[in-house]
Amino acid sequence: MRSKSRPSSSAKALIFISLFIAGTAPAWASETSDANHLANRDKLVHTLLYDSSAARKVELSGNEAAIAKRAEAIKVFEAASKHEYAELREEQYNRAVALLYEAASLATSSADSDDKIRRDLDNRQQSLDALLDAHERIMEEKHSSDLHAALLEEIAADRLAADALLAEGKAAAARVHVDRAYVAAKLSVERARKGETLLRELKFDTPEDEYKYELDRNDTHRMLLKVLLDDKMKNERIREGVNVHVAKSDELREKAILFAGNKEFESAIETLEKSTKELVMAIRSAGIYIPG
Amino acid sequence: MISLRTRAITSIGLLASILAVFVHAAVAQDNPNAFNRLMKPPSERNAPPESDGIHDPTADGTLMLQPPQESFAGLPKSRSGNYVNWSKAIENELVTPRSDIHDPDAQAIVFDLNIIREVKGSMPDVVYPHKQHTQWLDCSNCHPAIFIPMKGANQISMASILMGEKCGVCHGKVAFPVSECRRCHSKPKPVDQP
Amino acid sequence: MKRFLKSKRLALLVLVALPIMVAWAEYGDVVINVRAKGEGMAPVIFPHWFHRVRFQCSVCHVDIGFKTRAGGSGITMDKISQGQFCGACHNGEIAWSVENCDFCHSGMPGLETGIEGGHKTAGPGYY
Numbered sequence: 295m296r297s298k299s300r301p302s303s304s305a306k307a308l309i310f311i312s313l314f315i316a317g318t319a320p321a322w323a324s325e326t327s328d329a330n331h332l333a334n335r336d337k338l339v340h341t342l343l344y345d346s347s348a349a350r351k352v353e354l355s356g357n358e359a360a361i362a363k364r365a366e367a368i369k370v371f372e373a374a375s376k377h378e379y380a381e382l383r384e385e386q387y388n389r390a391v392a393l394l395y396e397a398a399s400l401a402t403s404s405a406d407s408d409d410k411i412r413r414d415l416d417n418r419q420q421s422l423d424a425l426l427d428a429h430e431r432i433m434e435e436k437h438s439s440d441l442h443a444a445l446l447e448e449i450a451a452d453r454l455a456a457d458a459l460l461a462e463g464k465a466a467a468a469r470v471h472v473d474r475a476y477v478a479a480k481l482s483v484e485r486a487r488k489g490e491t492l493l494r495e496l497k498f499d500t501p502e503d504e505y506k507y508e509l510d511r512n513d514t515h516r517m518l519l520k521v522l523l524d525d526k527m528k529n530e531r532i533r534e535g536v537n538v539h540v541a542k543s544d545e546l547r548e549k550a551i552l553f554a555g556n557k558e559f560e561s562a563i564e565t566l567e568k569s570t571k572e573l574v575m576a577i578r579s580a581g582i583y584i585p586g
Numbered sequence: 587m588i589s590l591r592t593r594a595i596t597s598i599g600l601l602a603s604i605l606a607v608f609v610h611a612a613v614a615q616d617n618p619n620a621f622n623r624l625m626k627p628p629s630e631r632n633a634p635p636e637s638d639g640i641h642d643p644t645a646d647g648t649l650m651l652q653p654p655q656e657s658f659a660g661l662p663k664s665r666s667g668n669y670v671n672w673s674k675a676i677e678n679e680l681v682t683p684r685s686d687i688h689d690p691d692a693q694a695i696v697f698d699l700n701i702i703r704e705v706k707g708s709m710p711d712v713v714y715p716h717k718q719h720t721q722w723l724d725c726s727n728c729h730p731a732i733f734i735p736m737k738g739a740n741q742i743s744m745a746s747i748l749m750g751e752k753c754g755v756c757h758g759k760v761a762f763p764v765s766e767c768r769r770c771h772s773k774p775k776p777v778d779q780p
Numbered sequence: 781m782k783r784f785l786k787s788k789r790l791a792l793l794v795l796v797a798l799p800i801m802v803a804w805a806e807y808g809d810v811v812i813n814v815r816a817k818g819e820g821m822a823p824v825i826f827p828h829w830f831h832r833v834r835f836q837c838s839v840c841h842v843d844i845g846f847k848t849r850a851g852g853s854g855i856t857m858d859k860i861s862q863g864q865f866c867g868a869c870h871n872g873e874i875a876w877s878v879e880n881c882d883f884c885h886s887g888m889p890g891l892e893t894g895i896e897g898g899h900k901t902a903g904p905g906y907y
Binding site: 631632633635638639640641642645646647648650651652654657658666667668670672681683684685686687688694721722723724726727755756758759760763 | 804805806807808809811822825827828829830832833834835836837838839841842843844848868869874880881882883884885886887888889891895896897
């Protein structure tokens with residue numbers, strides 16, 4: 295990693311020289327620069343009119359109105375390219391862009407956008423279902439399943455309407471109803487859980503589960519080692535110190551995996567804990583404190 | 587008017603600065619006892635588009651873009667990422683992002699539910715706050731695509747986060763990076779625990 | 781007016797950025813170079829920081845439907861012109877419209893699609 299220090303005098307000299315050159319920079323540039331800017335625009339708009347997805351779509355659509363619009367756009371563009379006045383050229387380029395977009399619009403079949411509407415609707419539906427599941431569970435937990443029934447009743451009409459519209463292929467109209475049901479579910483979950491703090495305790499059903507957790511925790515520390523020590527490992531002394539611990543940790547991890555293979559999970563867990571501890575020590579040996 | 591001149595200056599500037607960087611770096615190596623050896627100096631943060639290494643400094647458009655520092659000047663600081671504490675910024679209404687494309691007054695539903703996840707060892711427990719998330723995000727950003735909305739139903743480990751899954755879908759990319767451990771591991775263990 | 785600003789910015793750039801200029805892309809900038817490169821267009825750079833000051837994540841990632849994977853949404857100029865994706869706002873109403881090609885197509889040639897950032901740490905005492 296680079297340090298924050300002052301540039302040396304030679305660096306300063308360089309800066310001054312470059313500033314000097316910059317200060318006397320070409321006054322000859324102004325005319326050509328406009329030309330340059332316009333040449334650039336010319337190229338960009340050309341790309342849009344001839345090579346872009348919009349242009350290709352118009353061409354392949356077979357839609358006569360769209361094709362005619364694109365032809366008009368190209369005409370405006372070509373006139374612009376020859377125009378004398380910069381200001382006017384700029385304006386005409388913009389018009390050519392607008393015309394091409396009108397052409398693309400004409401060439402868009404409703405099926406194109408229906409795809410996206412359909413996908414968005416599916417996502418929203420999944421979120422609604424997830425919130426409803428959560429709502430049902432929370433209300434059971436709170437011994438007020440009647441509130442869940444009330445929510446279902448509130449949104450029943452919207453869900454029916456959505457299904458009916460969807461069956462007719464009207465995804466956009468269905469979305470309005472799904473959205474309304476979604477907001478109702480969201481508000482009801484919000485009311486039920488507002489201001490609460492839930493605790494997910496660390497409990498394991500079987501020693502094997504705990505072993506798996508320990509394996510994860512060991513992996514985590516291996517990755518942390520990389521993330522936290524990336525820069526420091528460039529220092530040889532630090533690297534050596536770290537590697538001593540990592541070697542010990544590797545050895546312990548292998549042992550633990552053997553234990554686990556024999557279903558001796560208690561020993562496997564204990565050994566993995568030690569292996570992880572070595573990784574924590576490796577990180578600390580490089581001068582970075584993390585709790586272990 | 588100015589673009590060619592711009593380009594001329596920029597390319598001279600670029601050349602000189604490349605040289606300057608070499609000299610600068612060489613000086614840095616020379617002085618192992620410099621202060622803040624490992625700290626990114628403020629000057630290396632939030633580079634303006636022209637010199638951030640991904641925008642094309644010779645393009646007309648690049649110079650029209652806003653430098654981040656101009657926007658961040660009045661916002662609360664943090665130690666990494668954008669060097670802005672976005673949670674505080676939105677809490678104190680220093681930024682007021684719209685929750686609806688068109689309607690500046692629409693209010694998102696903010697949901698105040700904390701979920702604490704215990705962590706083995708002396709590493710402080712993780713507090714997952716719905717509040718700070720629903721100020722920016724909708725339930726459907728996470729449920730069910732990233733998390734099943736049920737306490738404990740999701741396997742989350744630091745390894746998966748660092749791989750860009752679970753919390754790592756956003757943290758380390760757009761939301762504050764994983765290097766700010768304490769913002770997530772915010773509930774210390776009682777002192778007498780191992 | 782704009783040009784004046786530009787030249788002032790340039791002077792500042794030369795003055796301030798020179799001694800320290802090295803590449804540090806802003807955290808969260810997305811490079812999109814899936815279809816652009818095939819058409820000889822400069823890669824697109826989408827700045828998250830700039831947009832999140834103005835819009836919540838959900839506006840783009842739920843309502844508009846951008847995927848949370850760089851290059852994953854299948855954005856094309858055609859769709860933009862239909863008011864989808866960037867075109868939902870860059871339509872001359874909510875924000876400047878699409879003829880300003882190089883505000884979006886502003887990347888250095890050859891950039892890979894992806895997000896800037898990653899799990900770099902900032903110094904000692906991370907924990």
